[in-house]
Amino acid sequence: MDYFPLFANLHDRPCLVIGAGNIAARKIDLLLRAGAKVTVISREVSPAITQLGLDKKLIAIEKAFAADDVLGFMLVISATDNAETNQAVAAAANAHNIFVNVVDNPALCSFILPAIIDRSPIVVAFSSGGAAPVLARLLRAKIESVIPPTYGRLAQLAEKFRDVVKQRIHAPGQRRVFWENIFQGAVAEQIYAGNGQQAEQQLLETLDAHENAPTAGEVYLIGAGPGAPDLLTFRALRLMQQADVIVYDHLVSPEILDLARRDSEKIYVGKQRQNHSLPQDSINRLLADLAKAGKRVVRLKGGDPFIFGRGGEEIETLMQEGIAFQVVPGITAASGCASYAGIPLTHRDHAQSCTFVTGHLKDNTINLNWTQLAAPNQTIVVYMGSMGLEKICQSMISHGSPPDLPIALVQQGTTRTQRVFTGTLATMPAHMAHEKISPPTLIIIGTVVSLHNKLSWFRNDA
Ligand SMILES: C[S@@+](CC[C@H](N)C(=O)[O-])C[C@H]1O[C@@H](n2cnc3c(N)ncnc32)[C@H](O)[C@@H]1O
Numbered sequence: 001m002d003y004f005p006l007f008a009n010l011h012d013r014p015c016l017v018i019g020a021g022n023i024a025a026r027k028i029d030l031l032l033r034a035g036a037k038v039t040v041i042s043r044e045v046s047p048a049i050t051q052l053g054l055d056k057k058l059i060a061i062e063k064a065f066a067a068d069d070v071l072g073f074m075l076v077i078s079a080t081d082n083a084e085t086n087q088a089v090a091a092a093a094n095a096h097n098i099f100v101n102v103v104d105n106p107a108l109c110s111f112i113l114p115a116i117i118d119r120s121p122i123v124v125a126f127s128s129g130g131a132a133p134v135l136a137r138l139l140r141a142k143i144e145s146v147i148p149p150t151y152g153r154l155a156q157l158a159e160k161f162r163d164v165v166k167q168r169i170h171a172p173g174q175r176r177v178f179w180e181n182i183f184q185g186a187v188a189e190q191i192y193a194g195n196g197q198q199a200e201q202q203l204l205e206t207l208d209a210h211e212n213a214p215t216a217g218e219v220y221l222i223g224a225g226p227g228a229p230d231l232l233t234f235r236a237l238r239l240m241q242q243a244d245v246i247v248y249d250h251l252v253s254p255e256i257l258d259l260a261r262r263d264s265e266k267i268y269v270g271k272q273r274q275n276h277s278l279p280q281d282s283i284n285r286l287l288a289d290l291a292k293a294g295k296r297v298v299r300l301k302g303g304d305p306f307i308f309g310r311g312g313e314e315i316e317t318l319m320q321e322g323i324a325f326q327v328v329p330g331i332t333a334a335s336g337c338a339s340y341a342g343i344p345l346t347h348r349d350h351a352q353s354c355t356f357v358t359g360h361l362k363d364n365t366i367n368l369n370w371t372q373l374a375a376p377n378q379t380i381v382v383y384m385g386s387m388g389l390e391k392i393c394q395s396m397i398s399h400g401s402p403p404d405l406p407i408a409l410v411q412q413g414t415t416r417t418q419r420v421f422t423g424t425l426a427t428m429p430a431h432m433a434h435e436k437i438s439p440p441t442l443i444i445i446g447t448v449v450s451l452h453n454k455l456s457w458f459r460n461d462a
Contacts, residue, residue: 003127008075014073017039020040030113033118038059040060078101078103089102115133121159150194158179187199216323217296218325218326219287221328222239226414226415229253236328240300245264250302251302260300284314287299307332315327334354334383342451344455351446357381359386366388386432392445393426397425405445406450411437
């Protein structure tokens with residue numbers, strides 16, 4: 001981080017602006033909005049700024065800048081079009097460790113002014129550290145469009161009722177849930193619609209209800225998708241940002257975990273082949289116990305929870321114990337890997353159906369209906385199949401698949417480290433014996449694989 005972000009309290013603090021043109025006027029306006037005591041020094045002062053002086057909003061002094069002028073000020077902004085003056089202002093301020101900003105000259109600045117969205121008391125600031133101010137402004141425009149203009153009133157409402165709520169809901173976790181419901185529910189809608197009184201009334205009713213029946217815990221069984229963080233669903237992201245606890249396994253990448261609420265507790269229950277760090281029963285128990293303790297628990301699983309994810313077993317326990325839950329689907333590895341490898345799973349000329357199977361070896365065998373899988377005009381996707389690759393290829397051939405049937409192995413699909421290996425049922429095992437494979441990997445079998453060369457589009461830097 002090149003710049004340390006902070007919000008400064010400038011109320012009644014002396015701030016100096018050198019220059020009195022249009023740009024200076026914009027900075028002066030910002031400083032006045034923040035309650036600063038503003039002094040303006042400029043050889044020429046515009047009528048508008050003179051008027052602000054007459055109205056006692058600021059002190060305007062018509063003179064040339066001198067180094068001593070900076071003394072006694074907390075921060076200085078130089079907004080002149082004279083390079084020498086700007087340089088002199090920066091030098092004088094730096095000599096006295098006073099924060100200085102020279103407009104459009106990051107090299108002379110000890111602080112920069114971010115692009116902002118002002119929904120006071122909510123203020124959102126954006127900065128590219130001077131690298132791309134236009135980009136920061138575009139981002140601001142994007143975010144501005146999703147923050148209602150009356151958002152600030154929501155914060156004012158919270159400020160007004162903060163102490164009452166604190167007195168009536170003692171547990172911080174319960175209080176957080178209460179406020180999240182207020183900010184995302186009917187009370188917020190009343191505020192957006194300009195019905196302040198109804199909003200207050202409804203807030204008090206919600207408070208009564210909450211006091212009488214504290215919020216019960218809940219479990220969100222969420223599919224985190226195949227790896228790329230931007231393949232998460234909006235709902236997954238929203239729930240992850242509300243969760244008290246995140247229970248996750250090894251297929252969930254650190255980048256995805258980073259999107260969860262910062263202060264949520266993170267519990268790793270990762271399962272890797274031959275290395276079950278927590279048995280399934282214990283995971284089921286853990287989820288139920290956390291929810292019973294009133295927590296909002298996200299159970300985050302790779303891909304989709306209902307596809308080779310044991311999601312069904314986990315919610316069965318919750319169901320039995322009467323614990324509320326939601327299931328949020330994720331992009332399963334088959335969809336993610338196929339898309340990012342440019343291999344359509346179905347295609348009018350190649351495959352009219354697609355079957356997902358597990359290639360997990362049990363007692364060194366894979367128990368699948370090979371006759372069915374070896375039939376033509378379909379695509380077979382094998383999860384957890386890399387250890388059994390040779391057996392899979394042999395079984396397909398011995399049950400009637402042509403030895404030259406195309407097969408692909410997608411490693412770490414959708415991520416920056418994705419690799420796609422292709423071959424045929426006859427050649428693939430020998431080919432892969434010379435490659436170092438890093439899990440997770442997915443196998444795709446069928447003539448659709450032949451489209452990979454033509455349709456491959458995803459470029460990563462691996
Ligand atoms: C226990 S299963 C979980 C599947 C997951 N629920 C889903 O819907 O994708 C784990 C297997 O999914 C496949 N897999 C998951 N993510 C993958 C990825 N990014 N690239 C390749 N294969 C992946 C691998 O075959 C891995 O062994």
